[in-house]
Amino acid sequence: MxxxxxxxxxxxxxxxxxxxxxxxxxxxxxxxxxxxxxxxxxxxxxxxxxxxxxxxxxxxxxxxxxxxxxxxxxxxxxxxxxxxxxxxxxxxxxxxxxxxxxxxxxxGLFHDTSLPDFSETFVDYVEKYGRSFELGIATRFNLRHHPLSLTGMAPLGLGMLKRGRMDLTPHKIDNMAQLTAILDKAKALERGLQ
Amino acid sequence: MKALFYPGCSMQKNARPYLDSLQAIREDINLELQEIQDWNCCGATEYMSVHRVAAHALVGRNLALAREQAGDTDLLTAGCSACYLNLAKTDNQMREDAGLKDTVNQALAAGGLEYQPGAMKVRHLLDLVCHDIGYEAVKARVVKPLHGLKVAAYYGCQVVRPDYDGRWDNHEHPTSMDKLLAALGAEPVDWALKTQCCGGHMTVIGPDVAFGLIRRLIHGAQEAGADLVVTLCPMCQLNLDAYQVEMNKHFHTDYRVPVLYFTQLMGLAFGKKAKELGIGKEFVDAAPALSRIQAEAPKVAEAKRKRRPKPGDALPMPGME
CATH class of the missing domain: 1.10.1060.10 (Alpha-helical ferredoxin)
Incomplete structure (x- = not known):
């Protein structure tokens, strides 16, 4: 512009x-x-x-x-x-x-895509389930950007599981349709503001 | 006292000990919590970084559901700093920005909801405990005072800042949690880093930056003589506890400063069992520190004479690295 x-x-x-x-x-x-x-x-x-x-x-x-x-x-x-x-x-x-x-x-200007990608990965999970899902976010983000770090991070992940502090599957909210309708409308309005 | 309750994603799982200890002490402090039915994620600091305005609609749904389900209370509380701040921020910015209020409500209408800013009073859990329930009411429930336990009250960032509604005595050196811990019989240490950053999401996207911040905090608490750090936020606990182990690997250090939630210490002082309070699920074992709790209040030692500074002594500087 x-x-x-x-x-x-x-x-x-x-x-x-x-x-x-x-x-x-x-x-x-x-x-x-x-x-x-x-x-x-x-x-x-x-x-x-x-x-x-x-x-x-x-x-x-x-x-x-x-x-x-x-x-x-x-x-x-x-x-x-x-x-x-x-x-x-x-x-x-x-x-x-x-x-x-x-x-x-x-x-699409920032030169290192990994930082925006973490935010976008988080957003994807929220928009799919209505809740955050740490294991999925961390795995997807690290697989894409720091695959070699995964072995290093394994003790942390296993430690979280052992202590009952991490879910293996995401939780979905009941009224996902309502949340999706709200977010879709908000994004359409946001585009109109630009 | 009754309040609507927004647990948030972290409290469901990685900060389960926070939720469990809160449930264990709820009746002692006469706090009735009604969970918002079908709440969604607050978006943390990430949703807003991608969809600037829709992020407020995401939070707006939680505010609208809270209002719908509230009945006879207008209080809404959260234990997580980020969840609390996002609820407070959307409410506040809808109040100060008519355009945002209109946009959020148009979006909510697509889901059959609406929210008038100000309809719910958003308070962090520590705020409710310290300022609404009060230190005296807490003290009255103490059956096993935490005598001899030195604690570093750690507030982190997003509860005391930006503090839209002026709930705290200071944005950088608050004292509310220190007073609460003193009411439990513990000894809060004086330290300068109580509202410095735990690293937030940098532990995932820029670990080197996060490790520096974590070391500074853990070292600072230890240097101040604290047996453990007490926190009010799932992310702070995760970063300072689980990532303390990673930080030690990174710097080849061997810090072992346990990090517990204030609700867990309240539970101990109220005579609850450690297991019921989720103590034992931390990465850095809190048992050695908790074994220092004495039956009697320690005698106050006579104040030592201050050492006269020698020539060549450096000026006291914050321990950055």
Whole structure:
């Protein structure tokens, strides 16, 4: 999408900034960032990130869509909300990270597919059964991305089974049809918002 | 006190000891829990990373079912941090964002449901125990005080932050669980890492990052003199307990700091049997630590004189690595 031809967004902000803000539910306040860096300084995974949240937000303002959506930063966010409670402008930083992940998946831009794939594997199980299924998620994810790690992880899995802390089969909720109808409608509405 | 109860996927299985110990102490603290019938997964931190808005509809179904089944209570509680936060977040953001409220309700209507934000009051289980049931009511039920047991109260992230409804005294150094554990007769240690991250989903997708975070926490608790870490979240327990073993392999270390749920310690103090509380299902055996519980309260030692710092002593820094 060309920023120059975009209609002004609901947030009233142009370009990529408006797009990110509009796609983040809640009063996210991204346009109020003052670039102080409290977020990056508070981040437990900051050392692993290609861009701190502060730098990402500067890039968003500069309309650097591709560079932002290629960054590993949102994928290393552990959702600890330290940045969110420390931000002097009360920007919903963690919430914005979720938006950037969803946008990166949609654009197919992130270079390492394993991180988005974990989220997508989780989503598949929820949409099929209505519940999470740890054994299935971990096995499918590791088979696809870290097949050699499976033998290393076997003691952990067996330990969970031995202690009665892991299911061998998934549980399905009763009214799966209702959940599917709700999610399908929500996704259709979400596409309309974009 | 009656509350609707959202157990969540973890409590059903990997955190079964949390659920079992909660069931065991429920009557002692006069807490009636009514499970939401046919609840679905909250989506953890993953659903929202793929479907930004539909994630709120996923949680919206649970809120709507809770409201429908609630009867004479408007309290809704969860024991898992992520489940609690997702319920609280959807409720809160539907309140502050009319567009989201409309979208979620249009989606819910496709399943014959609706939810008005604010209709349920979402509280984490620890919040209910500490702030609604209260320390005095807990203390009144203690028959076997946990004298001599040094505990590191570990809150993790998603209960005390972002704290939409202002339920906690501090976002980084809360004291509610410390007070609860003191009411049980245990001695909470003073430590700086009580709300630092356990690694979350990084144990699966980026173990090296997670191992660093886990080591920092386990080392910090041990350095503060804790016999065990006490948690309020299935993911924190799993990461600090099961992955402590993996972390030891990774760093060639030999930490053995057990990690139990606060409900398990409440059960012990209320005189329940360890087995009934799911104690023994942890990876790092808690028995040696629990054997330190004494019949009598330990005498308070006279305060030692502080050592005068020598030249060349480094400034105290957080123990990162």
């Amino acid at each position: 060309n920023a120059a031809t975009r209609v002004p967004s609901a947030s009233g902000r142009p370009g990529f900034l408006g797009e990110v803000m509009d796609r983040t539910p809640g009063d996210n306040r991204l346009d109020l960032c003052i670039q102080c860096g409290s977020c990056g300084g508070s981040c437990p995974a900051g050392r692993e990130m290609e861009h701190t949240p502060r730098r990402l937000f500067a890039l968003i303002r500069a309309d650097e869509r591709e560079q932002v959506l290629r960054s590993n930063a949102p994928w290393y966010c552990v959702s600890c909300y330290y940045c969110t409670v420390r931000c002097p402008q009360e920007v919903h930083i963690t919430e914005l990270m979720y938006t950037l992940k969803a946008m990166a998946i949609e654009a």
